[in-house]
Amino acid sequence: MRRALAAIVACLLAASLCADDDAPGTASSAASSGPQVGDCVIFREGGAGRLLTAPTYWLKGSIAALSRQRRQLDRCPHIGKPASAFTPADQARLAAAMPCVEQPSASALATPPREVEVTRVQVAVADWETPWSHQHGTTGWLFRGRFLEQTLAKGALIDMDAAWLERCEAGR
Numbered sequence: 102m103r104r105a106l107a108a109i110v111a112c113l114l115a116a117s118l119c120a121d122d123d124a125p126g127t128a129s130s131a132a133s134s135g136p137q138v139g140d141c142v143i144f145r146e147g148g149a150g151r152l153l154t155a156p157t158y159w160l161k162g163s164i165a166a167l168s169r170q171r172r173q174l175d176r177c178p179h180i181g182k183p184a185s186a187f188t189p190a191d192q193a194r195l196a197a198a199m200p201c202v203e204q205p206s207a208s209a210l211a212t213p214p215r216e217v218e219v220t221r222v223q224v225a226v227a228d229w230e231t232p233w234s235h236q237h238g239t240t241g242w243l244f245r246g247r248f249l250e251q252t253l254a255k256g257a258l259i260d261m262d263a264a265w266l267e268r269c270e271a272g273r
Contacts, residue, residue: 135263136222140164142266144224144248146241158231158243161269162224165258171216177201192242193249199262220263229253 136142141163148157178198180191187195200217231243231253246253248261 136164136167136220136266138164138167141269142222142224143269144243144261144266146243156232158229158241160224160226160229160231160243160248160253160259162226162228162259164222165225166223167263168221170219170221172200172219174215174217175201177203189244189247189250196242196249196261200264221260222263222266223258223260224266226253226255226257226259228255 141161143162144160146158147155149155175198178194178201180187180195182191200219229243229246229248231246233245242249248259251257251259253259
């Protein structure tokens with residue numbers, strides 16, 4: 102579970118770095134306004150390691166629809182096994198609970214759960230690269246031509262949290 106959370110945090114950091122690199126003008130003003138319908142987006146997974154890096158797997162598409170939701174920030178589900186042993190159903194259960202907190206702090210126990218705003222997007226799948234065996238990569242959200250429990254197909258719509266995505270150029 103920590104690997105999945107680390108992958109999400111890495112995606113968020115990469116997205117913020119990409120937004121900082123934009124040239125001033127209309128491109129940066131569009132980036133600051135958040136995701137828009139038609140934006141090219143990519144979900145990346147893997148790439149861990151400093152000396153020998155693991156392969157990076159990805160899902161690329163464009164935003165077909167977006168919505169904002171209010172969700173209660175709860176504790177992450179306890180799966181009871183290491184992240185490397187998660188099944189696709191375990192991964193989907195964790196993804197459905199996000200955003201969530203791993204371990205509530207002592208002060209958080211005294212305060213009631215709070216609501217957060219989450220931007221959900223429907224991504225029209227254009228292309229992908231996923232591992233096909235455990236020798237190619239660990240079982241993550243992308244595995245054997247699937248994203249979580251949904252089979253990938255060109256044009257298929259996948260609902261996900263916008264925070265998991267990075268912007269990309271449509272031609273690449």
